[in-house]
Amino acid sequence: MADSFYAPGRNHLFVPGPVNIPEPVMRAMNRNNEDHRSPAFPKLSKSVIDDVKRIFKSSKGTSFIFPTTGTGAWESALTNTLSPGDKIISFRLGQFSLLWIDQMQRLKFDVDVVDCDWGAGVDLDVLKGKLASDRSHNVKAICVVHNETSTGVTNDIGGIRRVLDDLKHPALLLVDGVSSIGAIDFRMDDWKVDVALTGSQKALSLPTGLGIVCAGPKALEAAKTSRSLKVFFDWADYLKFYAAGTFWPYTPSIQLMYGLRAALDLIFEEGLDNVIARHHRLGSATRAAVQAWGLKIATQREEWISDTVTAVLVPPHVDSANVVKLAWKKYNLSLGVGLNKVAGKVFRIGHLGSMNELQLLGALAGVELVLQEVGVNIKLGSGVAAAQAHLSKATPLIASRI
Numbered sequence: 001m002a003d004s005f006y007a008p009g010r011n012h013l014f015v016p017g018p019v020n021i022p023e024p025v026m027r028a029m030n031r032n033n034e035d036h037r038s039p040a041f042p043k044l045s046k047s048v049i050d051d052v053k054r055i056f057k058s059s060k061g062t063s064f065i066f067p068t069t070g071t072g073a074w075e076s077a078l079t080n081t082l083s084p085g086d087k088i089i090s091f092r093l094g095q096f097s098l099l100w101i102d103q104m105q106r107l108k109f110d111v112d113v114v115d116c117d118w119g120a121g122v123d124l125d126v127l128k129g130k131l132a133s134d135r136s137h138n139v140k141a142i143c144v145v146h147n148e149t150s151t152g153v154t155n156d157i158g159g160i161r162r163v164l165d166d167l168k169h170p171a172l173l174l175v176d177g178v179s180s181i182g183a184i185d186f187r188m189d190d191w192k193v194d195v196a197l198t199g200s201q202k203a204l205s206l207p208t209g210l211g212i213v214c215a216g217p218k219a220l221e222a223a224k225t226s227r228s229l230k231v232f233f234d235w236a237d238y239l240k241f242y243a244a245g246t247f248w249p250y251t252p253s254i255q256l257m258y259g260l261r262a263a264l265d266l267i268f269e270e271g272l273d274n275v276i277a278r279h280h281r282l283g284s285a286t287r288a289a290v291q292a293w294g295l296k297i298a299t300q301r302e303e304w305i306s307d308t309v310t311a312v313l314v315p316p317h318v319d320s321a322n323v324v325k326l327a328w329k330k331y332n333l334s335l336g337v338g339l340n341k342v343a344g345k346v347f348r349i350g351h352l353g354s355m356n357e358l359q360l361l362g363a364l365a366g367v368e369l370v371l372q373e374v375g376v377n378i379k380l381g382s383g384v385a386a387a388q389a390h391l392s393k394a395t396p397l398i399a400s401r402i
């Protein structure tokens with residue numbers, strides 16, 4: 001049956017995940033099932049389990065690839081390292097930090113929630129104050145969302161590490177990098193992050209379905225004594241199969257493993273730092289467009305700007321949901337809606353994963369049309385021109401075509 005939502009041309013997918021899947025990755029996944037216990041499959045398994053750590057910038061960590069989503073990866077990070085009743089400090093500054101905190105509470109951890117404005121990032125002084133007064137080291141973990149996808153806020157993980165180190169506080173540092181790892185600078189080893197996690201449908205530009213967790217040595221040690229109930233997400237099961245060289249306690253998604261191999265190859269071919277620079281370029285161009293429209297972004301301070309998602313505040317007489325709806329209905333452009341507290345107030349432009357300059361300019365042109373049509377007073381072409389001016393200066397030649 002034909003897809004009744006079909007529209008000619010390409011869908012302009014500008015939500016901050018799931019993102020566009022590159023052609024070579026789609027081709028790599030277009031294959032039959034095979035026996036994951038065959039003598040051949042462990043070679044692929046080992047290569048992705050080892051190489052995925054490079055997007056975390058970790059050589060000391062151990063990676064676990066679960067058939068799950070980011071939400072499952074959260075659960076894996078928590079239940080393997082902590083025990084019920086353990087005290088966690090966490091910052092609620094948007095929809096994803098809210099949901100992670102909700103999961104922590106449902107798993108019976110004792111969460112000291114720091115509520116922040118939606119649009120603000122982690123206040124390091126608040127963290128410092130809390131940890132300084134915790135002389136008996138009751139706090140077992142700091143759990144932070146690196147890039148809050150609902151508001152376009154990137155937190156300073158290196159700064160959090162410095163606070164912990166300055167106070168010689170032994171709490172574990174658990175970081176959600178679902179919309180940052182592989183796109184925004186993330187340094188697991190340098191920042192001594194104990195557990196970091198991501199999902200396949202974001203920077204890796206794969207289908208949804210893999211929750212990827214990287215655990216540092218201190219987290220693996222903590223896992224030996226953690227008393228949380230866990231079965232599906234138990235790292236110990238994986239470690240047994242790693243030692244045996246067979247890798248999977250249960251059936252992996254064959255196609256996603258081939259896709260992951262291809263996705264990693266593309267990232268390494270471009271160069272991870274070039275990928276990060278590309279995201280910065282696209283993020284800067286988007287912010288230049290928003291400024292030219294005379295609008296503001298939800299991110300409250302320059303130091304928290306996000307290079308993977310821009311949450312644009314609409315004027316009070318406009319419902320941002322109508323911007324998203326009209327973009328999809330008229331221009332086949334998919335933008336992110338405002339979630340929860342910022343519903344109706346922001347729409348989000350995702351510039352994440354497999355994306356280039358001209359794709360972004362197309363989307364910005366579409367946003368301009370829609371903004372004007374819903375009654376926002378902007379000059380057509382102004383944002384596109386500002387973004388072009390930035391991109392023209394900042395875009396290098398494509399590395400493989402020099």
Ligand SMILES: Cc1ncc(COP(=O)(O)O)c(C=O)c1O
Nearest residue numbers: 069070071096147149178179199
């Ligand atoms: C920062 C962040 N964390 C966690 C999640 C949840 O991931 P999933 O929807 O894959 O479970 C998302 C989803 O968008 C996210 O953006």
